[in-house]
Amino acid sequence: MNINNDLxxxxxxxxxxxxxxxxxxxxxxxxxxxxxxQSCKQDELDKDTNIWMQNHGDIDFxxxxxxxxxxxxxxxxxxxLISGYFYHKWCSEEWCNRKRDDFNNKxxxxxxxxxxxxxxxxxxxxHITRSYINIxxxxxxxxxxxxxxxxxxxxxxxxxxIDLFEKYxxxxxxxxxxxxxxxxxxxxxxxxxxLGDEKEKVHTRKGSPGDWKNHFKEVHxxxxxxxxxxxxxKLGYEKDNxx
Numbered sequence: 001m002n003i004n005n006d007l008x009x010x011x012x013x014x015x016x017x018x019x020x021x022x023x024x025x026x027x028x029x030x031x032x033x034x035x036x037x038q039s040c041k042q043d044e045l046d047k048d049t050n051i052w053m054q055n056h057g058d059i060d061f062x063x064x065x066x067x068x069x070x071x072x073x074x075x076x077x078x079x080x081l082i083s084g085y086f087y088h089k090w091c092s093e094e095w096c097n098r099k100r101d102d103f104n105n106k107x108x109x110x111x112x113x114x115x116x117x118x119x120x121x122x123x124x125x126x127h128i129t130r131s132y133i134n135i136x137x138x139x140x141x142x143x144x145x146x147x148x149x150x151x152x153x154x155x156x157x158x159x160x161x162i163d164l165f166e167k168y169x170x171x172x173x174x175x176x177x178x179x180x181x182x183x184x185x186x187x188x189x190x191x192x193x194x195l196g197d198e199k200e201k202v203h204t205r206k207g208s209p210g211d212w213k214n215h216f217k218e219v220h221x222x223x224x225x226x227x228x229x230x231x232x233x234k235l236g237y238e239k240d241n242x243x
Contacts, residue, residue: 004169005048005050006066006067007050007066007067007068007069007169008049008050008052008064008066008067008068008069008070009050009051009052009068009069009070009168009169010051010052010053010054010059010064010068010069010070010071010146011026011051011052011053011054011070011071011072011073012053012054012057012059012070012071012072012073012146013053013054013055013057013072013073013074014055014056014057014073014074014075014080014132014135015055015056015080015084015128015132016075016080016083016084016087017055017073017074017075017080017151018073018075018151018154018155019039019053019055021155021185021187022053022073023039023053023055024185025178025181025182025185026039026051026053028181028184028185029051029178029181030050030051032177032178032181033174033177035050035051036048036049036050036051037049037050037051037052037053038051038052038053039052039053039054039055040052040054041054041058042054042058042059042060042063056135057072057135057136057139058135061143068145069145069146069167069168069169070145070146070147070167070168071146071147071148071149071164071167071168072139072141072143072146072147072148072149073149073150073151073154074136074148074149074150074151074235075150075151075152076151076152076209076210076212076232076235076237077129077132077133077136077228077231077232077235077237078212078216078224078232078237079151079209079210079211079212080129080132081121081124081125081128081129081212082121082211082212082214082215083211084124084128084129085112085120085121085124088108088109088112088124088128089109089112089113089120090109091109095108096108096109097109108127108128111123112124117215118217118219118220121215121216121220122219122220122223125220125223125224125227126223126227129228130227133228133231136231136234136235137231147163147164147167149164150236151209152209155187155208155209156209158179158182158183158186161178161179161182162175162179165178165179221243225241229241
């Protein structure tokens, strides 16, 4: 693989939007081709990094001092909500376990585990989902250097990675080798489960698009539309608000 050290490949994503999945792919690609990969905040990015993943969508493009190409992955916010709800009930992430004054000295995880499922989903919706959607509301989806992609398209059709690697300016030989890595990192190969087969208390719990339909009740639909009107239309996940 001939890497142009003046080119930075960026993958921008968000919590519960394929971060572990893509991280595994990039780690294996970097090892295969002896290039440098980082998953970090922008102020921690090294100058000699070739592939960079930022998994909270927090980036200032004006501070990137060399040519870049990349991708930005989003996921249906309703599925992010469901995935996050189940993950945040058991995860060890510091922020999720930190006692907070505004939560009466309880952690986010404490509260989720105290609430009923229906109320817990509403709590998740009003907090973590809000952070994700607020980023998307301000996002520039028209950056010509960034390929805008959806989790759903890639988890169900790995052939889409070819377009992604072309955006990264991989040559044909590199694309073929990188695609082999994609197959190794596919949900079924990594988890030994079919997409949609659920396993509790693991980061890759289920993975299948549309899981929100199994958990949303009318109260959740009403509240979501009240909090985030038209966001699903803007992102292309719904044609109107009659879902």
